[in-house]
Amino acid sequence: MNVVVIGGGLAAANAAAELREQGHGGDIVVVGGEPRLPYERPPLSKGLLLGSAEPEDALVHPREWYDEHQVDVRVGTLATGIDLDRRRVRLGSEELPYDRLLIATGATPRHLPPADASGAPVLHLRTLDDAIALREQLTEGARIAIIGAGWIGLEVASAARQRGASVTVLESAPLPLQRVLGDQLATVFADLHREHGVDLRLGAQVSGVEHDHGKVVLHAEGSDPVVADLLLVAVGVSPTDELAARAGLAVDNGILVDARLRTPDPHVFAAGDVANHDHPVLGTHVRVEHWDTAIQHGRHAARVMLGSDEPYTRLPYFFTDQYDLGMEYVGHVAGGTGYDDLVVRGDLAARQASVLWLREDRVVAGLHLNDWDAIGPLRAVVGQPVTDAVRDPSVPLADLVDGEG
Numbered sequence: 001m002n003v004v005v006i007g008g009g010l011a012a013a014n015a016a017a018e019l020r021e022q023g024h025g026g027d028i029v030v031v032g033g034e035p036r037l038p039y040e041r042p043p044l045s046k047g048l049l050l051g052s053a054e055p056e057d058a059l060v061h062p063r064e065w066y067d068e069h070q071v072d073v074r075v076g077t078l079a080t081g082i083d084l085d086r087r088r089v090r091l092g093s094e095e096l097p098y099d100r101l102l103i104a105t106g107a108t109p110r111h112l113p114p115a116d117a118s119g120a121p122v123l124h125l126r127t128l129d130d131a132i133a134l135r136e137q138l139t140e141g142a143r144i145a146i147i148g149a150g151w152i153g154l155e156v157a158s159a160a161r162q163r164g165a166s167v168t169v170l171e172s173a174p175l176p177l178q179r180v181l182g183d184q185l186a187t188v189f190a191d192l193h194r195e196h197g198v199d200l201r202l203g204a205q206v207s208g209v210e211h212d213h214g215k216v217v218l219h220a221e222g223s224d225p226v227v228a229d230l231l232l233v234a235v236g237v238s239p240t241d242e243l244a245a246r247a248g249l250a251v252d253n254g255i256l257v258d259a260r261l262r263t264p265d266p267h268v269f270a271a272g273d274v275a276n277h278d279h280p281v282l283g284t285h286v287r288v289e290h291w292d293t294a295i296q297h298g299r300h301a302a303r304v305m306l307g308s309d310e311p312y313t314r315l316p317y318f319f320t321d322q323y324d325l326g327m328e329y330v331g332h333v334a335g336g337t338g339y340d341d342l343v344v345r346g347d348l349a350a351r352q353a354s355v356l357w358l359r360e361d362r363v364v365a366g367l368h369l370n371d372w373d374a375i376g377p378l379r380a381v382v383g384q385p386v387t388d389a390v391r392d393p394s395v396p397l398a399d400l401v402d403g404e405g
């Protein structure tokens with residue numbers, strides 16, 4: 001059986017590793033559009049910008065690994081078509097046959113038409129090369145404007161402030177991260193950035209971008225114009241699913257896959273940011289744009305390709321590091337508002353706390369701020385029924401797991 005993986009990112013590299021770890025002896029070809037071996041993206045908005053990490057630290061596997069494991073990794077190679085009937089992937093004029101195909105093409109940053117049309121110094125952050133270009137601009141006294149107070153916008157704001165740049169963030173919503181975290185937690189992040197000197201302009205809808213002698217001038221309703229040396233557009237990503245759609249696979253906010261990461265075509269699977277997965281525990285389709293999901297999806301899809309019948313049940317997990325705040329989150333709150341109650345243990349203002357989101361009779365999500373021992377108990381509690389002890393913030397999180405709750 002030969003396996004072709006389209007997309008040379010985190011999900012692809014982990015799928016290849018799992019195939020070999022499970023004893024798959026057939027061919028594995030990984031086709032990656034970027035001119036680099038698969039790498040991890042989280043450092044691109046953190047350590048790499050701060051200077052505490054270098055590009056080679058981000059590699060998923062060192063170069064030798066691919067030879068040692070006989071994985072034919074073709075970097076800088078775009079898959080241009082998929083013929084489902086003939087089971088072929090087109091690479092321009094070349095064709096690759098497959099018995100099993102994994103599509104792990106990730107996601108692509110959304111662009112703002114006015115910003116990109118202006119010719120102003122504008123960056124997006126997705127690739128290692130984007131991060132290297134951005135790092136060069138984060139100097140003492142540089143003026144950085146960021147559109148979008150999502151994870152990437154805020155992580156870059158944190159790195160830029162730590163490198164001495166002045167930072168203005170424009171966000172159209174009333175709070176940063178509001179749709180993910182809800183008002184109370186979103187306020188923690190707004191306060192964090194303002195305390196570190198970020199000019200955070202909320203409810204600011206960008207209406208125009210000008211290019212003025214190498215500077216960028218941003219106009220937004222509800223805000224004075226912002227003049228900056230560099231504009232980072234961080235307004236989210238879209239799944240890179242055109243290739244799959246053109247092949248005739250079902251696509252709706254990503255490639256639709258069942259609980260086992262299978263498309264309706266029995267030979268084709270999808271994983272990572274591009275996969276819109278029918279999550280059996282959450283009871284809904286979710287497309288998760290996080291590091292942990294890319295790894296675990298890639299590995300799970302590999303096992304299913306080899307014959308496993310296990311559904312993918314792991315709950316979404318993600319983390320962020322901004323200034324001295326570390327956060328880990330597990331679970332899923334639909335639209336940021338799909339909960340009835342929130343229980344806080346600890347002190348949110350001091351940013352030392354854990355939080356549980358409750359919906360009807362279930363704990364649907366949890367996070368901690370700077371409480372690294374909490375992630376184990378959080379993982380155990382999320383998905384469990386709500387008890388009096390869960391609702392009682394004086395009962396330590398660990399006791400909920402020990403059965404004392």
Ligand SMILES: Cc1cc2nc3c(=O)[nH]c(=O)nc-3n(C[C@H](O)[C@H](O)[C@H](O)COP(=O)(O)OP(=O)(O)OC[C@H]3O[C@@H](n4cnc5c(N)ncnc54)[C@H](O)[C@@H]3O)c2cc1C
Pocket residue numbers: 006007008009010011012031032033034040041042043044045077078079080104105106107125126127152240243271272273274288289290291292294317318319320321
């Ligand atoms: C700056 C940044 C910081 C992040 N920080 C965090 C974090 O702190 N915590 C967290 O949980 N998550 C974080 N993430 C998200 C996480 O990195 C992604 O969820 C993960 O990389 C997704 O992996 P993937 O393999 O699905 O896709 P990707 O990593 O996007 O890889 C897909 C690859 O497929 C290639 N490709 C696309 N089309 C084709 C084609 N036709 N032919 C060949 N190749 C193709 C692309 O070029 C790309 O290299 C961050 C992401 C970014 C960009």
